[in-house]
Amino acid sequence: MDDQRTHIISALVLHKPGVLQRVAGLFTRRGFNIESITVGTSEQEDIARMTIIAKGDGKVLEQITKQLNKIIDVIKVRDLEPENTVKRELCLIKVHSPTEKVRAEVVQYVNIFRGRVIDVSPETLTIEMTGASDKIDALIDLVKGFGIKEIARTGPTAMSRGIKTI
Amino acid sequence: MRGGEALLKSLENQGVDVVFGYPGGQLLPLYDMIYDSDLKHILVRHEQCAAHAADGYARASGKVGVCIATSGPGATNLVTGIATAYMDSSPIVAIAGQVPTGLIGNDAFQEVDTIGMTMPITKHNFQPITSKEIPEMVKSAFYIAGTGRPGPVVLDLPKDVQEQELDFENDVKITLPGYKPTRKGHPLQIKRAASLIGSAKKPVILAGGGVIISNSSEELLKLSELVGAPVTTSLLGKGSFPEDHDLSLGMLGMHGRLPANFAVDKCDCLIAVGCRFSDRTTGKISEFAKNAKIVHIDIDPAEIGKNVDVDIPIVGDAKIILSNLIRAISQNKMSSKSMEWVNRVKNFKQTCIPKMSFDNMPLKPQQVIKEISEAVDDDTIMTTDVGQNQMWMAHYFTSRKPKTFLSSGGLGTMGFGFPAAIGAKVAMPESDVVAVCGDGGFLMVSQELATVKEYDIPVVICVLDNRYLGMVAQWQNLFYEKRLSHTHLGESPDFVKLAEAFGVAANRVERPGELREVLSSAINSGEPTLIDITIDPDEILPMVPPGCGLTEIVGEYKTESNNSEDVPYRETAKERAGD
Ligand SMILES: Cc1ncc(C[n+]2csc(CCOP(=O)(O)OP(=O)(O)O)c2C)c(N)n1
Numbered sequence: 217m218d219d220q221r222t223h224i225i226s227a228l229v230l231h232k233p234g235v236l237q238r239v240a241g242l243f244t245r246r247g248f249n250i251e252s253i254t255v256g257t258s259e260q261e262d263i264a265r266m267t268i269i270a271k272g273d274g275k276v277l278e279q280i281t282k283q284l285n286k287i288i289d290v291i292k293v294r295d296l297e298p299e300n301t302v303k304r305e306l307c308l309i310k311v312h313s314p315t316e317k318v319r320a321e322v323v324q325y326v327n328i329f330r331g332r333v334i335d336v337s338p339e340t341l342t343i344e345m346t347g348a349s350d351k352i353d354a355l356i357d358l359v360k361g362f363g364i365k366e367i368a369r370t371g372p373t374a375m376s377r378g379i380k381t382i
Numbered sequence: 383m384r385g386g387e388a389l390l391k392s393l394e395n396q397g398v399d400v401v402f403g404y405p406g407g408q409l410l411p412l413y414d415m416i417y418d419s420d421l422k423h424i425l426v427r428h429e430q431c432a433a434h435a436a437d438g439y440a441r442a443s444g445k446v447g448v449c450i451a452t453s454g455p456g457a458t459n460l461v462t463g464i465a466t467a468y469m470d471s472s473p474i475v476a477i478a479g480q481v482p483t484g485l486i487g488n489d490a491f492q493e494v495d496t497i498g499m500t501m502p503i504t505k506h507n508f509q510p511i512t513s514k515e516i517p518e519m520v521k522s523a524f525y526i527a528g529t530g531r532p533g534p535v536v537l538d539l540p541k542d543v544q545e546q547e548l549d550f551e552n553d554v555k556i557t558l559p560g561y562k563p564t565r566k567g568h569p570l571q572i573k574r575a576a577s578l579i580g581s582a583k584k585p586v587i588l589a590g591g592g593v594i595i596s597n598s599s600e601e602l603l604k605l606s607e608l609v610g611a612p613v614t615t616s617l618l619g620k621g622s623f624p625e626d627h628d629l630s631l632g633m634l635g636m637h638g639r640l641p642a643n644f645a646v647d648k649c650d651c652l653i654a655v656g657c658r659f660s661d662r663t664t665g666k667i668s669e670f671a672k673n674a675k676i677v678h679i680d681i682d683p684a685e686i687g688k689n690v691d692v693d694i695p696i697v698g699d700a701k702i703i704l705s706n707l708i709r710a711i712s713q714n715k716m717s718s719k720s721m722e723w724v725n726r727v728k729n730f731k732q733t734c735i736p737k738m739s740f741d742n743m744p745l746k747p748q749q750v751i752k753e754i755s756e757a758v759d760d761d762t763i764m765t766t767d768v769g770q771n772q773m774w775m776a777h778y779f780t781s782r783k784p785k786t787f788l789s790s791g792g793l794g795t796m797g798f799g800f801p802a803a804i805g806a807k808v809a810m811p812e813s814d815v816v817a818v819c820g821d822g823g824f825l826m827v828s829q830e831l832a833t834v835k836e837y838d839i840p841v842v843i844c845v846l847d848n849r850y851l852g853m854v855a856q857w858q859n860l861f862y863e864k865r866l867s868h869t870h871l872g873e874s875p876d877f878v879k880l881a882e883a884f885g886v887a888a889n890r891v892e893r894p895g896e897l898r899e900v901l902s903s904a905i906n907s908g909e910p911t912l913i914d915i916t917i918d919p920d921e922i923l924p925m926v927p928p929g930c931g932l933t934e935i936v937g938e939y940k941t942e943s944n945n946s947e948d949v950p951y952r953e954t955a956k957e958r959a960g961d
């Protein structure tokens with residue numbers, strides 16, 4: 217058996233009620249582990265793109281892809297090769313920053329990570345960062361010391377590099 | 383035209399001649415429209431049986447079966463039948479009533495999330511929110527149910543949608559961009575399989591329900607004879623190959639025939655067609671066909687490599703693939719058909735012909751199956767329930783034709799046999815239909831005696847009456863120190879009186895030699911009949927314990943050549959198999 221690996225599965229699905237439930241239900245029922253799942257519109261009307269991050273060995277992944285393909289509302293499924301894939305996640309972080317000094321420090325980190333401050337209050341700064349998941353993890357680590365009030369992450373969405381589409 | 387009428391018109395366009403149903407509040411509009419239509423509707427007495435009857439109809443005829451139930455409790459009652467059909471790839475369309483669209487999600491009276499509830503047990507499901515969606519949805523539902531790997535589709539029909547007006551179009555187009563079943567097998571894979579099979583010394587074919595669904599029994603027989611490959615079947619594959627043929631090994635698996643279990647253990651090439659390698663068929667996976675290269679032909683790509691690792695997968699329709707395979711093998715002219723293997727299998731078969739004749743009282747189940755076999759003909763459709771009755775039938779009954787042995791395999795649903803027989807008889811009125819049931823399972827659905835009486839559906843029910851939940855008791859006896867926890871059924875009911883209360887003819891059989899006559903005349907009477915057969919509760923069918931390899935059988939098969947009661951089976955059989 218080959219090793220456990222994190223896979224990026226990209227799927228085109230009909231943009232219809234219930235389709236997310238069909239996909240999510242399949243994972244629960246068959247005992248597949250999902251790390252994250254994102255859904256949004258695609259370049260085609262009536263078709264949504266799902267990006268699923270899941271862990272498993274080759275055999276599990278083969279089953280996941282085949283079982284997804286069996287869902288009538290799923291049009292296409294592809295296991296993206298990590299090295300030929302661009303993958304981005306959006307994260308919002310609300311940091312406790314009651315003083316001028318803290319705010320300056322936070323902003324400095326945000327700049328290094330090419331994030332943005334999108335909301336300020338006397339008590340908090342809210343950061344927006346888009347990037348690879350491990351970069352987001354690193355930024356969160358850095359600002360953790362100031363006290364994090366809230367984090368919202370979308371989970372990664374992805375597509376193949378170059379001219380290739382799924 | 384209103385939504386409900388559009389549904390009925392669409393059913394008619396699909397060639398539906400009969401539905402099995404049970405009305406209720408949220409279906410009042412539809413039933414009011416059925417009142418004026420030509421659709422034949424059979425009122426069952428429990429919705430579960432509507433689903434099983436539709437399933438039996440589908441399995442016997444190959445056409446899509448249709449059942450109808452109201453919202454809430456009607457829909458939940460359908461669930462067991464839908465799941466049964468799903469596990470066995472049987473095409474049914476189940477129509478459920480639903481509360482009006484405006485009330486959905488409010489926990490309205492008799493509301494249940496039918497779509498959510500049936501997602502994991504259907505191939506697909508639909509809920510029209512406006513009536514104009516109905517024609518396309520019905521057409522899609524039948525297309526999905528009946529093509530590829532068949533399966534159940536649910537149509538969840540809100541009450542207001544049934545009454546809403548629409549302009550009906552006869553030839554609607556369906557668009558299912560995510561549904562394109564593969565039919566033709568990959569030519570290269572077929573080539574590879576042909577050369578593997580051609581060079582095999584000890585080939586065996588394992589035929590599953592897919593052979594029956596794809597009508598490829600003829601091709602199966604050809605392939606088997608061409609390469610000298612003996613054929614075993616899964617439970618659902620019974621009937622795909624004539625079991626009285628020289629090359630038939632009988633059923634494989636936990637309750638399989640000796641020659642089948644041993645041949646699969648010994649073979650060097652296993653050609654599996656339209657089967658999904660269920661644990662009841664394979665036994666311990668690491669031991670399964672461990673000497674063989676495996677070719678797996680199936681229309682569902684997800685079945686390839688799911689349970690058993692295979693060497694040559696071929697995805698597609700068994701009929702097309704088998705005929706291409708036969709052509710490729712014949713062209714190769716390298717078929718090294720090994721008479722040695724065929725003869726060895728034949729000889730082994732000769733040494734373990736099951737002993738069927740017993741003049742004991744209470745009746746031995748083997749004797750019962752023997753007399754049933756003598757009373758029916760090749761075209762008689764046999765249904766079974768679940769439990770020992772099912773395994774006795776599967777093990778001992780000789781099936782000769784596809785679509786004549788109907789049994790709940792994957793889900794193992796008690797209560798399947800009788801309503802499935804009703805569906806089968808309605809689908810195939812020219813065929814005789816006999817249901818072989820356990821006393822426990824029959825009692826779960828005995829209210830359908832009213833249905834067969836009212837509609838004059840002449841099925842014959844053989845109740846194998848051991849007063850036990852026999853199969854569970856068997857496991858308790860073998861694996862739980864004979865602690866028979868809640869498996870004795872006691873003296874009630876008197877099945878003959880029960881049938882008579884419904885106005886159904888009934889007989890009791892207790893002696894060897896009686897059943898054949900009683901069953902023959904029941905079949906010839908053209909009336910629904912119940913036969914209560916008192917059998918020995920202590921007879922145990924040998925089995926492969928769960929988690930064991932297919933040759934690790936406990937209990938002794940009583941064969942014609944070996945009557946001794948106390949020779950441990952394992953040694954003798956292994957010797958005979960030439961180990
Ligand atoms: C609906 C359902 N409930 C429970 C079971 C578990 N079960 C399997 S076989 C069996 C005993 C069946 O007894 P009976 O119908 O009398 O048949 P017998 O085994 O005695 O032939 C039971 C309870 C089942 N398969 N289906």
Ligand SMILES: [Mg+2]
Pocket residue numbers: 820821822846847848849850851852
């Ligand atoms: Mg019983």
